Amino acid sequence: MAIQPREATHDAAPLATQTSRWLLGGVRIVMGILWLTNAGWKTPPDFGRAGGRGLFRFTSFAVEHEVLAPFAFIVREFVLPNFTLFGWMVLLVEAALGSFLLLGLGTRLWALVGAAQAAVITLSTLNAPGEWNWGYYMFVAIHLLLFATAAGRFVGLDGLLRPVWARREARWARLMMRFS
Amino acid sequence: MSGARRGLLLLSGIALAVGLGGLLAARDLPFTAARGEILLGLGVSFNPLGALITIVLAAAAIWGALVAGRGLVLAAAGGFALAALQVLLQFGRATNWLGSRGSNLSFWLALAVGLLSLVWLQLQEAKSR
Numbered sequence: 001m002a003i004q005p006r007e008a009t010h011d012a013a014p015l016a017t018q019t020s021r022w023l024l025g026g027v028r029i030v031m032g033i034l035w036l037t038n039a040g041w042k043t044p045p046d047f048g049r050a051g052g053r054g055l056f057r058f059t060s061f062a063v064e065h066e067v068l069a070p071f072a073f074i075v076r077e078f079v080l081p082n083f084t085l086f087g088w089m090v091l092l093v094e095a096a097l098g099s100f101l102l103l104g105l106g107t108r109l110w111a112l113v114g115a116a117q118a119a120v121i122t123l124s125t126l127n128a129p130g131e132w133n134w135g136y137y138m139f140v141a142i143h144l145l146l147f148a149t150a151a152g153r154f155v156g157l158d159g160l161l162r163p164v165w166a167r168r169e170a171r172w173a174r175l176m177m178r179f180s
Numbered sequence: 181m182s183g184a185r186r187g188l189l190l191l192s193g194i195a196l197a198v199g200l201g202g203l204l205a206a207r208d209l210p211f212t213a214a215r216g217e218i219l220l221g222l223g224v225s226f227n228p229l230g231a232l233i234t235i236v237l238a239a240a241a242i243w244g245a246l247v248a249g250r251g252l253v254l255a256a257a258g259g260f261a262l263a264a265l266q267v268l269l270q271f272g273r274a275t276n277w278l279g280s281r282g283s284n285l286s287f288w289l290a291l292a293v294g295l296l297s298l299v300w301l302q303l304q305e306a307k308s309r
Contacts, residue, residue, distance in 0.1 A: 098286030
């Protein structure tokens with residue numbers, strides 16, 4: 001039986017171990033479930049505008065408890081007056097984030113979308129009463145981690161599909177290689 | 181067993197478990213109640229019809245993966261895509277045949293896309309043999 005030198009064991013890349021891969025896949029799945037769960041309360045057709053509840057209320061925080069003046073301006077002048085369109089965009093993006101992070105398909109792309117959406121949420125609610133700032137920073141950071149580690153390659157569809165995409169010449173297959 | 185078939189069985193098995201849980205949660209609701217019962221705080225919500233449709237589609241996908249072949253899995257994926265479309269058309273309205281909400285859109289979309297991708301993978305594996 002070959003004996004591994006101690007240094008080789010200690011220097012092995014963390015993601016080379018099965019445990020790390022399962023853990024990383026697990027974190028991605030948890031983030032997928034987070035988005036899936038939260039797509040549930042974005043309720044059309046008015047997304048809470050009539051009663052000042054739901055998504056409308058949380059989006060209004062960007063103006064009432066301003067974090068960044070230009071962002072508050074955009075929300076006040078463009079988002080709130082066109083809230084139905086905005087509400088549908090949020091519902092579709094968050095539902096898709098739940099689906100694709102759960103599956104681990106196109107994970108690097110969706111992790112970036114998730115980081116952007118988390119940043120927008122942060123800019124809306126960071127200064128609202130009772131919010132824990134670090135939760136929002138973690139929210140963004142975890143998506144960046146999923147991007148950096150290409151987390152769909154472990155316990156995800158990216159891992160199964162990449163060998164097939166790699167063999168194809170088509171432009172979409174090359175794009176999927178980048179997105180995964 | 182190939183990775184694609186394992187994936188098909190895993191996805192369909194999860195769908196079946198969620199559908200059965202949804203049926204249990206919604207057992208006291210009218211069959212097509214517009215407001216479904218949320219399953220275990222996970223966001224997905226079902227009335228008995230929505231849960232039964234999920235169970236039937238999941239069972240069809242499992243049967244397709246094990247016995248009947250890719251056609252049945254594709255049909256199940258199409259069914260989940262239609263269920264996701266139902267959310268877009270009826271969520272938040274007085275009529276909501278499946279008692280669904282935004283989380284169901286995410287869940288059923290994942291099943292449709294996942295099953296479709298895995299059937300495609302099986303086809304590619306068959307071609308390369």
